[in-house]
Amino acid sequence: MILLYLILFLAPFPTDTAYVEKTETQIAAYVSNIEKGQNVSLNSWAIHEIALLNCEGLDIVKSSVQSLDEKASFYNGISCDELDKHSQSFWDEAESNLYNQIIDNGDTVSTNIIDYDEHPLIHFRILMENEFHYYYSTNYLKNALDNWLSYINSEQTNGGLEYAIVLSNVIRTAYILDRYDVIQENYEKFVNQNWLPNSIHRLRLLGAFDYTFYIYGEYDKSLQLQRNYSLPLAMFIGNKTEINSIKVRQGAYLYSLGKYHESKAIYEELYNESETLEEQYSLFTNLGATYLKLGQSNKYITFQLRALDQEIEKYTTRLNIYRNLFIYYSSINDVNTALNYIEKAREVAIESQDTTELALIDFYLGSFYWNNYKDAEKALANLSAASQIFSAEKNYETYIDLLVEKGTILSKIDSLSEARQTFQNVKQLTLSRSDTPDYLDAVVNLTAIDLKQNKITEAAKNLEDVQLYSLENMDFQLSVKYQTVKSNYFSLSGNDRAAIDNLLPVIDQVIDRAKNNTDTQEGYWSVEDEYLDAFELIVELLIDNNRSPEALEILDRLKTINDATLYNSPLVKAAKLTEEELAEEKKLNQRIQSLRKKYLNATQEERFQINTQIDRISAARNQILADVNLDKEEPLPPIWSIQRSLNDDELLLHFTEVGTKLYVSYLTSSQIRIKFFTFDKQRQALFSQIGDNLASGNTNLLELYRLHEILDLKDIPNQIKQISVVPDNYLYRIPLEVLPTEKPDSPISFGSTRYLIEDYHFRYFTSLKEFDSNRRTFSASTETDFSGFAISDFQNFKGTNLPSLPYATVETNNITNVLSSFNNKKVFTGDAATKDIFKQKVGTSRLVHVATHSEVSEKDPLFSTIYLKNSSDSDTLQSDQALYAYELFDTPLNSEFIMLNSCSSGSGSYIQGSGIMGISRALRYAGAKSLALNLWSVNDKVASEFATDFYDLLNEGETKSEAIRQAKLNQLKRANANPHFWGAYMMIGNPSPVTNKSTNAGLMFSLLALTGLLAGFITYRKEESA
Structure with missing residues (x-):
């Protein structure tokens, strides 16, 4: 199957046979120039470059230079294993001597030694060396680049071998100087000229274009380059290392575009051809990622476990395997298995006396216990253990991350004095390192602590401190947190209107960004704590200010984020878009995300301009996605419109879990009521237990009735007969109709208990938008x-x-x-x-x-x-x-x-x-x-x-x-x-019927009987009249 795919995949590419013909054409041109006496030394060098390739290259040269007696005699007299001895054969003697003098003396090239427009071949040879930096200053290269660009762009310049070498020097120098704009501009010139000999140097220059396209996010152009030029040339040269390297990059680019099946096929081919376990494991890092993206987790796990059964020389490889297994099992909530593998990793680290790895394991566990269980005690214990090993001097970035994690947990559990001390420590360390992003993170967190302690004046000073710095130093998450803290400051200062006005645009950007974030987990929105705090605050502000319809709209928009992540899934897009469209869409999306971050911290006037840019780029992106967005979302109608569509006997229950709160919205034709319940780990465990007991058959009616009370369903108005439910998370597992209407006699008195299903008609929807769109037949x-x-x-x-x-x-x-x-x-x-x-x-x-x-x-x-x-x-x-x-x-x-x-x-x-x-x-x-x-x-x-x-x-x-x-x-x-x-x-x-309601048989019989009586009566009257 894989072999068939690769045959089809590579079929359109130039083959090594095509490169043989191209190379023969090149040599014929060089030979012709030599016969005409034109630039004999340079053309002789080009022929020898091909001879140096491999035995096949030497054979091509031998068969192509027979008209040149001197060269025919030379090449016929040597074998391919002797070629390295003659690397400068046929060079001009003076040029060869100058080159050797520079190399042997380690001279720094200056205009006194070689001017920019002199000896392009010497420049070429030195630039293509790995140690080029020993011979050139940055200033010389910048001036040389300007000079060479003028040469290749001159109308008087004729294409030829010398032009090709100068063009190559331009590409190589631009690559060294990170002038990717120059490389991109000269792509067509380079690939369309056939003068530079097909050699390892040409392949390396193609690699510069490959990397440039990667830098610019033009993965489609990189793939086209690899298929049409790099890979065929590497195959012609026979350099297996280069072939594998190109294929690894090819797989990476396909992966980046969401072409996971194609990426997997390439990595599987490389994996099957690898010779050692270490080679296989390095490849499997990429291959395993494609397995997970394609839902083939069994393959991923099987390989990891099989690798553990082998003799692995590097203990770091074994650590990586255990870490991968820990991360995977954590992601599917298999906690016991996850902890088992991280403990095995700890054993390996202890055995290898790798204290840094031990500290990292404690760091992982600290985050694990907090993110999965909100277990502050275990989380802080592990983070403290890690902090005993890490230090600001040796592990600065990791140490700062650890302190921020610790401070965040302490703040969440209201250990505010310790949290303040931790963030003060971060503030001092980052200030001493001029680490502005992490400094601002510390200041924003200190402001949040001030507000929790009602220290409004101190919070104001911290907010002023933040304003002294460019807010471009904040990433998107920190920008959201800053704006949330700022709105909270406005609210606590008595200005709810300013708080709402500041935060609503932030919420819009967070939701739009989440919907279009292709890097999220497939099909689900990854919710950051900063986002949850923003949502909790805005909903609370809107409810407190009698703006419940807007609060409900925001709660429902949270549900539709996951709809958008479906059609923004790389798998979905990759099945419908070309590589060119995928690359362009990815670039446009990255520009939009960058603008969204800029928007958060912009002034009102700047926001208008940035929003205009976002709209323009989004329109271009949506044009590409037109065929993918089969379910292109429409805006939610106003809440009053939804209310007006409800019957008088209809109640809509809308549940939304946000952080540690569960919001329940009760919507009727005339009323909106939003309540929230604390939904901490203990209550989540209760809901989970009720769901598990129901699913296992160990149903506990008293638990179900307790849920009935928690959700405040006792006071449903008497006129309500139909309940439409928009559940969330745990309540998808527990249909409301199974809840008892009154307290049961016992946990198992199933037969004597009355259930909600007996009093109400239930319907279920995933969002208000789905509810509205499905009211029609x-x-x-x-x-x-x-x-x-x-x-x-x-x-x-x-x-x-x-x-x-x-x-x-x-x-x-x-x-x-x-x-x-x-x-x-x-x-x-x-x-x-x-x-x-x-x-x-x-x-x-x-x-x-x-x-x-x-x-x-x-x-x-x-x-x-x-x-x-x-x-x-x-x-x-x-x-x-x-x-x-x-x-x-x-x-x-x-x-x-x-x-x-x-x-x-x-x-x-x-x-x-x-x-x-x-x-x-x-x-x-x-x-x-x-x-x-x-x-x-x-x-x-x-x-x-x-x-x-x-x-x-x-x-x-x-x-x-x-x-x-x-x-x-x-x-x-x-x-x-x-x-x-x-x-x-x-x-x-959609609850609509699938066929018309059949006519009642008893009614039909009555109608038939009545028809018979009427017929008899009419007959009788007729007879009586007669």
Whole structure:
């Protein structure tokens, strides 16, 4: 598979055969000049450059110089292993002597030795040496560059070998002086001239262009250069080191553009050709990154573990492996495994007596315990241990980072005296080093502490201190924190209006930046603490100032950030855009992000100008992304508009988790009420425990009722009959309808308890925007009304251990039978339920039912997976059986409804809220209007019965949300009343019915009877009249 790809990938490139022909053409031109007596020495040098390449180069020279007796005699008389002895053969004697004099004496070249326009070949030879800096001063090179540029740009200059050498000197000198603008300007001139001999020097100069394009973010041009020039030339030369180096860079550029599949193929080829474990591991750093980006974490882990079984000479390599495993398992919240590997890393560091590595491990653990558990005690203990080894003298940057981390934790837990002392220490150290960025960080944090202690005057002085410096020294996160602290100062000084006016534009920039940040984790927004503090403050200010609609709008905008990260995913863009478009879009996005940072600290007048620039560049970027943004977002309508669309009996519950607060918005046609609850680690643990107990079947009704009380659902107005819910995180795992309406008699009194589902009709959406856009009935013309996919036997699935689903096939056939209102129905079971067929049918089916294993990825919704059969026996990879969500983006769905009926968590634990939210957004972005899935694993037979019941209700014309409700109520009344069994399913998205409601049979009979009576009466009257 990989070999086939590489053949296709390299097919358009010039081959080494083409370079043989090009080289023969070059030599023919040199020979012709020598025969004409034109610049004999320079042309002789060029021929010898080719002879010096390798044995093939010497053979080409031998066959091409036969008309030159002296050279033919010389080259016919030597073998390729003798070439180094003759490196200056055929040089002009005086020029050769001057060159040797400079090299032997170590002379610094000046105009007294060689003027700028003299001896271009000597300049070329010295410049191409690694030790060039011994012979040239920077000033000389700057003047030489100006002189040579005038020469190559002169209209009187004729192209030829001397011109090519001077042009090469321009490129090499510009590279040395970091004049990448000069290199870029002369690219076409260089690649279009064929006078400079095909040699290692030409290859190195092509590398200068490669690096220049990289610096400017023009990855597409780098790739084009590599494919058309560098790689073919390196292959012709036969320099394996250079070939591998070019391919490594090629893989890196493809990775940067989001072309992960192509990057992986290159790295796998290099990895398979590597000869030592150390070489393999250095390559796997890159290859492993592509595996993770493609969702192939099993490959990544397998290699790391296999590497640990080998004899690794460098202990640092083993440390890196353990560190990688720690980071990976931390990212998927497998805490025990993560800690196990970091402890193994500690053992290696102790054994190797590497105190720096030991300190770094403690630093990692300090951040780990705080970021994952907010465990200040363990975090500070580890940071203190690290600070015993690090010092400002030996590890300045790391030491400052450690102090800032420590100070931040102390401030968060209100140990303000210690926090102040820590940041004062940072302030003094950074001031002594003229480290302005970290100095400003310390001052901003000290200001925040002043405000916490109500020291308004001291805070004002610190803010004045910040103003003395250029705010360009702040990165985006620190700029956000500074503006948040500044707004907090305004508010505590009694000026809420100034606080809001200052912070609202900052919030806009944070949200827009997050939506367009392609470096975030796929499908999810990475939330910095600085952002959370800004959001908490603005929402609090807006609520306190009776601006609740604006607060709710901001809370909902937080939810739509993750929608934007889907279509800004490199995987999605790479599948639809060319390399040139990807590179240009990346450059434009970087310019926008730079301007957003500049905007935060600009004056009002400057902000207007910067915003105009942002709008202009964004328009250019959006033009490129026009084909990618299939779900191009529209602005959220005003909150009053959403309220006006609500019925009098309808309540909208909107949940948003921000930092350590859970905001609950209660929205009716006439009222907005926003409350927040402390949502610290203890309360999060409670919600998680309730979700776990519900998912495992150990349902505790008293816990569920406690949640009912926490969320303040006791006082729902009497007229409310329908509740629309916009959940967040933990509440995706706990459908509100399973909550008891009154305190249960016991934790397990399931049958005697009344639940919210019995009093209210529930609907679920991922955001207010989705709620608004799905209030209308959706209908579409599709080729197929219903497509069902069912697999019961998973014994032949590779790399997985999936249990059988014996009722899956029966379930799908039963559903087909109950959908009597639909004519065009297709069912694919067993070996017929292939990945290819699924991708073909899912885009043309109105209803899609999936009764096979699917995995919800909490880490990345793009890699949520549906398991299907291989298309053919030749398919051997696990990826041939796994359909990732992102693969559906190339198959735009037109489905009104998709049901996944055997979901599980890809991490092996219970499905988390992030995964449910993520797969819903991913499938919606792909084009599905609504989705139903099980929130936890359920018995195969129960799942089958529930699905059949649900589709039967759909067939009768019920809305999707009502069909889900009635199917749950049926389970509740006639089967086990434990919410674990009947509450597992959630329908998210458009709730509209899929067919018209069928006419009631009793009513039809009554109408027919009435029609008969009327007919009889009419007949009687007619007879009576007669």
